[in-house]
Amino acid sequence: MKLIGYFRSSAAFRVRIALNYKDIKVEHASRHLRKGEQRAPDYVALNPQKLVPALVLDSGEVLTQSLAILEYLEEIHPEPPLLPKDPVGRARVRALALIVSADVHPIQNLRVMAYLRDKFGQTEESAFAWSRHWIETGFEAYEATIAKDQRTGAFSHGDTPTFADLCLAPQVFNAQRFKVDMARYPTIQRIHAACMQHPAFDAAQPSRQPDAEL
Amino acid sequence: MKLIGYFRSSAAFRVRIALNYKDIKVEHASRHLRKGEQRAPDYVALNPQKLVPALVLDSGEVLTQSLAILEYLEEIHPEPPLLPKDPVGRARVRALALIVSADVHPIQNLRVMAYLRDKFGQTEESAFAWSRHWIETGFEAYEATIAKDQRTGAFSHGDTPTFADLCLAPQVFNAQRFKVDMARYPTIQRIHAACMQHPAFDAAQPSRQPDAEL
Known part of the structure; x- marks a missing residue:
């Protein structure tokens, strides 16, 4: 399999964590989003959305959309799991993942x-304020959802990582770039720290990718 | 179970179709989004995101995020299915669903x-142009993805509805409100027509809801 991503893409970051966590080896390739390489015809033929990531299977089939890729990896490689076993718990994890991946990240x-x-x-400054606003709106809801729920553990759901954390951790990197005051979200901060202690998350972070620009 | 929605919400519309298709009876309640009823404290206590839908289970637990609710309904009520059986097909359906539900709908x-x-x-007119732009961007990618794929059938994936169609059909209603030229997306148009012939979709449409404003 080959993952086509970009070091700073939150969506590609989510998939890199899952691959690391499940110890699935893939070839890595990159499209430089700021240079517009995702709009080159050969990439558009793979993914008409012109977004990363895309996962090219050995069969040649191309999977897109990070959450769809995570579900696929969970189905073909269920161990170690990134979703809980009970349907209500799975719904909670998926809802947390979607707070970030549907209602924050695509808007900014x-x-x-x-x-x-x-x-x-709009100026760079007001575009930044926009991004901060949607990150803060999402994080406020995420924090309120997890802060007092008994199902929250060392991670967003229990004591091992789930899809929720795979979406949350990259978004915190993003929040830091946009100067969001993370002190307002103590539970998110605690979980983010736990994530980044984990080798699967650490190795997936933007600065550790071969295409990183430091 | 009780579904809290709003007649015009695309996200609530998706869940209504799934409930109809699987013949799951629920109580329906509504929050008037334009009047801001989703920001009332009693609703925020259920869903800190202040968005609809929310599905309140008989146990009192609350599920949010339409795609997480769809996955839950599929797990507890697998027949008739709204996802194919093969992992690659499931990934394709989920990716199509996410083109709409993550990369179009939240932005507009x-x-x-x-x-x-x-x-x-911004004026009402330029806010409308914004919405049209993101719907067109998403539909262009959706159309390119399904138009020449052998797996596309009467519906987006095969000859029965899937999550992809449950996201697509409500977005087409939205597109029509924003005056998107649907003739540019012939495959989407054909599938939308097939959807709206289906009683599960028809009964779920905004104008047929008790809270509809005509």
Whole structure:
């Protein structure tokens, strides 16, 4: 299998963590998003959405959308699990993952920021304020959801990582870049620290990727 | 179980279709999003994200995020299925569902449109152009993904509905409200027509809900 990503992409970061956690070896390739390499015809043929990541299977089939890829990896490689066994717990984990991956990240990604600047004439500063606003809105809900729930453990759901943490940790990196005050989200901060202690998360972080620009 | 929704919410619409398709009877309740009823303290206690839908189980547990609810319904009520059996097919369906539910809908929902008007001083017209842009971007990718794929059938994946169609059909309603030229997406149009012929989709549409404003 080959994962096509980008060091700073939150969505690719999620998949890198899952691959590491499940010890699945893949070839890594990169498309430089700021240079627009995801819009090159050979990539659009693989993923008409022009977004990373894409996972190219040995059969040649191409999987896209990070959460769909995570579900696939969980189905073909169930151990160690990244979802709990009970349906209600699974729903809780997936909902937490979606708070970040549907309701935060797509609103503040590169292409949306570009629209704000190019079409609405917004400054870099107000595009940053926009990103902060949606990250804060999402983190406030995430924090409220996990802070007093008995099912929250060392990680967002229990004491081992789940899809929720795979979405949360990359978003915290993003939040830090946008200068979000993380002290407002003590449970998220605690879980993020636990994540980054874990070798699967650590090795997946942007600065450790071969295409990283430091 | 009780589903808390809103007639015009695409996310609630997805869940209504699944409940109808699987013949699961639930009580229905509504929060009027334009009046801000989703921000009332009693609802925020159920769902700190202040979004619909929320599915309240008989145990009192609350499930949020439409795709997490769909996965839950599929797990506890597998027949008739809304996901194919093979992992690659499941990944394809989930990716299609996410093109709409992660990369289109959250960028053009009510709260985002409100930010454009209130914080960026955009006109109603330019907020509409924004919505159209993200719907068109998503539909272009969706159409390119399904148009020439042998796995596309009467519906987005095969000849029976899947999660992909449950996300697509409500988004087409949305697209029509924003005056998107649907002739550009012939395969989507064909599938949408097939969806709306199906009683599970028809009964779930906004105009047939008790809280509908015509």
